[in-house]
Amino acid sequence: MAVEPTSVRTVAIIGQGGVGKTSVADALAFAAGANNRLGRVDDETSLFDTEAEEMRRRCSITTSIFSFPWAKHDVTVVDTPGQGNFVLDTKSSLSGVAGVVFVVDPTSPLRAESGKVWSWAEEAGLPVLIFVNRMDRDEASLDTILSAVKEQLGGKPALIQQPIGEGASMSGLVDLVSGKAHAYSDESGKFESGDVPADLADTVAALKSELTENAAEGNDELLEKYLDAGELSDQEIRAGLKEGVRTRGVMPVLCGSAARNVGFRELLDAIVELLPAPCEAGAAKATDSDGNDLELEPDAGAPFAGLVVKTLIDPHAGQLSIFRVMSGTASADSQVINVTNGAKERIGALLTLQGAKTTKSDSAVVGQLVAVAKLKGTHRGNTLADSSRQVTVAPAEAVNPVISFALEAKKRGEEDKAMQGLARLVEEDPALSVERDEDTGEILLSGAGQLHVEVACERLQRKYGVEVVLKAPKVPYRETIRKATKAHGRLKKQTGGHGQFADCRIEVEPQPRGVGFEFVNKIVGGAIPRGFIPAVEKGIVEAMKKGLVAGYPVVDVKVTLVDGQYHDVDSSEMAFKVAGSMAFKDALESASPILLEPYVNLEVTSPDECMGDVMGDLNSRRGKVEGMEQRGHSEVIKAKVPMSEVLRYAPDLTSMTSGRGSFEMSFSHYDPLPDHLAAKVAQETAQAKED
Numbered sequence: 001m002a003v004e005p006t007s008v009r010t011v012a013i014i015g016q017g018g019v020g021k022t023s024v025a026d027a028l029a030f031a032a033g034a035n036n037r038l039g040r041v042d043d044e045t046s047l048f049d050t051e052a053e054e055m056r057r058r059c060s061i062t063t064s065i066f067s068f069p070w071a072k073h074d075v076t077v078v079d080t081p082g083q084g085n086f087v088l089d090t091k092s093s094l095s096g097v098a099g100v101v102f103v104v105d106p107t108s109p110l111r112a113e114s115g116k117v118w119s120w121a122e123e124a125g126l127p128v129l130i131f132v133n134r135m136d137r138d139e140a141s142l143d144t145i146l147s148a149v150k151e152q153l154g155g156k157p158a159l160i161q162q163p164i165g166e167g168a169s170m171s172g173l174v175d176l177v178s179g180k181a182h183a184y185s186d187e188s189g190k191f192e193s194g195d196v197p198a199d200l201a202d203t204v205a206a207l208k209s210e211l212t213e214n215a216a217e218g219n220d221e222l223l224e225k226y227l228d229a230g231e232l233s234d235q236e237i238r239a240g241l242k243e244g245v246r247t248r249g250v251m252p253v254l255c256g257s258a259a260r261n262v263g264f265r266e267l268l269d270a271i272v273e274l275l276p277a278p279c280e281a282g283a284a285k286a287t288d289s290d291g292n293d294l295e296l297e298p299d300a301g302a303p304f305a306g307l308v309v310k311t312l313i314d315p316h317a318g319q320l321s322i323f324r325v326m327s328g329t330a331s332a333d334s335q336v337i338n339v340t341n342g343a344k345e346r347i348g349a350l351l352t353l354q355g356a357k358t359t360k361s362d363s364a365v366v367g368q369l370v371a372v373a374k375l376k377g378t379h380r381g382n383t384l385a386d387s388s389r390q391v392t393v394a395p396a397e398a399v400n401p402v403i404s405f406a407l408e409a410k411k412r413g414e415e416d417k418a419m420q421g422l423a424r425l426v427e428e429d430p431a432l433s434v435e436r437d438e439d440t441g442e443i444l445l446s447g448a449g450q451l452h453v454e455v456a457c458e459r460l461q462r463k464y465g466v467e468v469v470l471k472a473p474k475v476p477y478r479e480t481i482r483k484a485t486k487a488h489g490r491l492k493k494q495t496g497g498h499g500q501f502a503d504c505r506i507e508v509e510p511q512p513r514g515v516g517f518e519f520v521n522k523i524v525g526g527a528i529p530r531g532f533i534p535a536v537e538k539g540i541v542e543a544m545k546k547g548l549v550a551g552y553p554v555v556d557v558k559v560t561l562v563d564g565q566y567h568d569v570d571s572s573e574m575a576f577k578v579a580g581s582m583a584f585k586d587a588l589e590s591a592s593p594i595l596l597e598p599y600v601n602l603e604v605t606s607p608d609e610c611m612g613d614v615m616g617d618l619n620s621r622r623g624k625v626e627g628m629e630q631r632g633h634s635e636v637i638k639a640k641v642p643m644s645e646v647l648r649y650a651p652d653l654t655s656m657t658s659g660r661g662s663f664e665m666s667f668s669h670y671d672p673l674p675d676h677l678a679a680k681v682a683q684e685t686a687q688a689k690e691d
């Protein structure tokens with residue numbers, strides 16, 4: 001039977017690394033009866049951390065999805081990675097869901113990872129439930145963590161539960177809306193409902209009136225009634241909260257412990273009662289084939305459109321494309337168009353995801369997150385649609401990789417096999433990229449950090465049987481110009497037979513940092529026929545791949561094509577491409593080219609007493625400290641540092657802080673490399689070429 005769109009709930013479990021997201025996801029699946037035992041990360045029995053690399057590290061590396069029914073609803077839980085090296089996979093998964101559970105740890109401060117996932121959820125306009133996990137720990141402080149959510153993230157937490165007992169002696173929760181106490185006597189996840197313990201009565205009464213006020217604020221009618229009568233019914237409070245959640249005005253807070261299996265039926269109920277169905281979240285924006293914006297009605301009867309948010313590749317079973325139905329209904333055994341690239345695709349079986357397993361289903365309605373196997377030309381970010389209405393939906397913006405390593409296959413001659421395997425890993429992981437250096441033949445693998453790249457190599461070996469060795473990390477330098485200049489490119493080979501002729505004149509000027517490449521055509525009077533102009537641009541783009549200083553790509557330049565000549569017979573696209581390329585190379589010579597180096601944002605958390613060492617060290621690495629902040633007994637330092645100086649920061653920080661420091665890194669910007677260092681880089685490139 002088809003699912004009603006209003007009973008669909010899709011929710012991503014997000015938060016910084018190690019707060020217990022996967023444990024929460026497992027506890028939800030167990031509470032709903034989707035698993036007959038409670039999966040645990042520590043015993044390698046989790047339904048969500050199922051890959052060898054995840055189990056070995058006790059850390060989620062990729063997003064994992066599980067759908068199950070709860071209270072007549074179709075609930076899909078998306079467990080996301082939180083660790084800095086893997087967290088980028090979380091971003092694209094957020095376009096697959098209509099809400100998030102933001103998990104926090106009341107025993108430790110919020111780190112940059114939390115800020116990152118929080119801001120992605122904010123950008124996507126996703127409603128938030130906050131789950132305070134680890135309430136079983138004696139040092140847990142609900143107040144401290146909720147103030148941090150408010151102050152550091154701008155969250156709007158509203159408690160809807162009050163824990164009974166603290167830390168190890170926590171014995172249950174009071175549901176503030178119903179005023180019932182839920183007493184937990186074991187780890188079965190089941191509770192006895194009863195009256196609020198007498199010693200909590202005052203606290204609960206005060207919290208309830210605060211909550212009622214919060215709920216009333218979502219809706220004018222309720223507010224009026226509340227101001228009038230001084231109270232609201234449970235039903236009205238829930239309705240007010242739901243309204244506030246949808247518009248991100250309120251973020252209900254639930255408490256519990258994945259270790260003790262406390263609080264998960266309540267969390268399931270909150271997902272169903274307080275988070276909107278995807279179809280209630282508002283119409284999705286799309287673009288039609290003429291480039292016009294339109295809204296997709298969140299209606300099961302509308303023409304089908306779906307956004308592919310993730311690709312999974314199993315070496316044996318092949319490719320799975322996971323998509324969110326953005327409008328209409330997807331049906332098994334149907335024909336669709338991949339609107340992004342025009343390919344016709346057949347949806348054979350539709351699959352519901354259950355961790356590492358799947359089950360077949362006949363259809364999926366608007367809002368559901370499902371998979372289809374063996375689509376040939378479909379990739380993450382593509383839109384699939386019914387041929388009757390060919391629209392595209394914009395995918396999440398990709399995030400740039402931070403660090404690159406050169407690698408080679410351990411066995412001679414396995415380079416191509418490595419490239420093929422890596423290409424599949426890149427298809428699965430938006431934060432990974434791979435390319436081949438044309439000069440040295442080396443494979444360059446880039447990712448969010450050293451650990452990310454290392455894990456990719458482990459997966460390459462396990463899934464595709466190729467062993468590789470990582471070499472020193474490579475800094476992705478760029479080149480640009482400092483001076484505007486004019487240049488000329490002329491190809492003339494007209495001796496005997498069919499000749500080659502093309503001539504172009506260009507003006508080249510620097511652009512502000514980060515603006516990229518711009519090409520302007522100012523040819524008048526047909527000095528170069530219109531049909532050849534794209535060829536000139538192509539030639540320039542080709543020449544930009546290799547700068548003059550040290551062979552790195554040239555960025556941030558504007559090129560204006562101002563004049564040229566052609567020959568009726570001897571001119572061709574190829575000839576103009578070559579001429580464009582020649583002109584650009586000529587321009588570089590006189591435009592005073594320089595090297596640019598990448599900077600990273602570095603956020604270091606260090607115990608107070610190691611601060612001096614950490615700061616001094618950052619200075620010696622040419623870092624610019626931008627701010628410091630006290631968080632508990634730690635100091636958080638934010639700095640911008642040249643990437644070349646922190647390629648191997650982890651072991652150094654470990655030794656400076658006796659293992660108590662941690663850091664996060666993300667790409668920041670490019671800036672000119674000081675001259676004496678530029679000379680060294682140029683020399684190294686020349687040396688590598690010779691070797």
Ligand SMILES: Nc1nc2c(ncn2[C@@H]2O[C@H](COP(=O)(O)OP(=O)(O)OP(=O)(O)O)[C@@H](O)[C@H]2O)c(=O)[nH]1
Pocket residue numbers: 015016017018019020021022023024041042058059060061080081082083133134135136137256257258259260
């Ligand atoms: N005491 C206690 N430990 C917990 C609780 N929840 C999770 N843990 C433990 O914390 C560790 C990390 O749990 P995970 O569920 O893997 O955390 P995560 O947020 O998924 O971590 P990443 O996937 O790396 O982002 C495991 O050893 C869990 O057993 C809890 O409520 N109380």
Ligand SMILES: [Mg+2]
Pocket residue numbers: 021022023049059060079080081082
């Ligand atoms: Mg996890």
